[in-house]
Amino acid sequence: DAGVTQSPTHLIKTRGQHVTLRCSPISGHKSVSWYQQVLGQGPQFIFQYYEKEERGRGNFPDRFSARQFPNYSSELNVNALLLGDSALYLCASSPRQEAILDTQYFGPGTRLTVL
Amino acid sequence: AQSVTQLGSHVSVSEGALVLLRCNYSSSVPPYLFWYVQYPNQGLQLLLKYTSAATLVKGINGFEAEFKKSETSFHLTKPSAHMSDAAEYFCAVSVFGGTSYGKLTFGQGTILTVHP
Numbered sequence: 001d002a003g004v005t006q007s008p009t010h011l012i013k014t015r016g017q018h019v020t021l022r023c024s025p026i027s028g029h030k031s032v033s034w035y036q037q038v039l040g041q042g043p044q045f046i047f048q049y050y051e052k053e054e055r056g057r058g059n060f061p062d063r064f065s066a067r068q069f070p071n072y073s074s075e076l077n078v079n080a081l082l083l084g085d086s087a088l089y090l091c092a093s094s095p096r097q098e099a100i101l102d103t104q105y106f107g108p109g110t111r112l113t114v115l
Numbered sequence: 116a117q118s119v120t121q122l123g124s125h126v127s128v129s130e131g132a133l134v135l136l137r138c139n140y141s142s143s144v145p146p147y148l149f150w151y152v153q154y155p156n157q158g159l160q161l162l163l164k165y166t167s168a169a170t171l172v173k174g175i176n177g178f179e180a181e182f183k184k185s186e187t188s189f190h191l192t193k194p195s196a197h198m199s200d201a202a203e204y205f206c207a208v209s210v211f212g213g214t215s216y217g218k219l220t221f222g223q224g225t226i227l228t229v230h231p
Contacts, residue, residue, distance in 0.1 A: 004158070033217040042119075042205050042221030043159070056215020090158055092217075099217035100147050100209040101166065106158035 002026070004093050004107035012113045013081050021076045021110045025093030031055075032074040033099060034066060035090040037109070043090055049074055050097040078112075086114045117142040117208045121222035129230050134178075134193040136225050138206030141187065148189040149207040149219065150180055159205065165189060176200070201229045 005024045013019050025032050031050045035043035048056035049068035068074045072093075078085055088109040094102040122137035140146055147166050151159040163174025170182040180191045189206060203226050207219040 031217055033219075035219075040223075042207075042224050043219075045215070045218045045220070048215045048217035050217075056218050058218070092159075094217070097216050098211070100211065100219070101216075103161050103164075104217070104219070106151075106160070108156070108158045 004091055004105050006089075006091050006107040006110050008110060009108070010111045010113075012115060014115050015081055015083060017081050018077065018079045019081060019112060021078075021089050021091075021112070023074045023076070023091030023093075023107060025072050025074070025091075026105055029093035029095050029105075030072050031094045031097055031099045032068055032072065033092045033094075033104065034074070034076050035092065036060075037088040037090055038084075039087070046076070048099065055097055081114045083114050086112060088112075117146060117210060117220050119206050119208050119220060119222035121204075121206050121225050123225055124223065125226045125228065127228040127230065128196045130198055131195050134191070134196045134200065134227065136191040136204050136206075136227065138180075138189045138191065138222060139187050140189060140206075140208045142208055142210060144210050147209045147211065148180075148182060149209070150174065150178070150189075150191050151205045151207060151221075153203045153205065153224075155202075162191070162204075196227075196229045198229050198231070201227055203227070 033048040034046040037043040045058040092104040149164045150162040206222045
């Protein structure tokens with residue numbers, strides 16, 4: 001079975017631009033969570049989506065938004081990019097809303113570089 | 116709010132030696148605790164998790180961790196290190212309910228180096 005997939009693998013943007021990152025969960029998984037991992041730090045929770053609705057949000061500015069589609073894939077959007085947004089963006093999927101009770105499977109991430 | 120502190124950003128061991136990676140947590144309610152491993156240029160893989168059942172948790176690849184409430188610790192161990200264990204390890208905490216059922220709060224990570 002295919003694991004969690006993310007696209008693109010790498011992305012380079014300039015300050016002020018916007019970016020869209022994509023995640024396809026494991027088949028049958030309805031919960032998708034997004035994390036930001038800045039170099040040298042642990043991942044930080046951005047969002048959780050379940051059944052197309054936001055179920056949790058971390059301490060990130062409104063420049064960050066996301067959505068989940070009927071096929072449970074998800075997009076993370078970041079507007080007005082700052083240098084500090086440079087990071088590895090990870091997507092994790094799990095079957096249920098109560099994701100911490102399940103094994104959350106992480107994708108390989110999208111490496112975003114903001115110049 | 117929950118938090119995790121991983122003691123030691125780098126740990127170096129010889130192949131065949133004991134691996135001990137330290138994690139202390141802070142939580143006002145009973146926590147769920149996790150250890151993840153991250154290999155270079157890859158996502159995170161779950162090694163093991165504690166969900167209030169047995170305090171000694173066995174995971175994949177020979178790793179185990181013991182939940183000690185009195186010490187607020189969840190240290191990761193492996194009796195004999197293998198070269199393939201070289202990676203970055205993250206401890207994470209979560210609680211049931213709260214703002215999200217999917218939120219994991221991660222520590223800063225510990226890079227494990229294994230010498231021949």
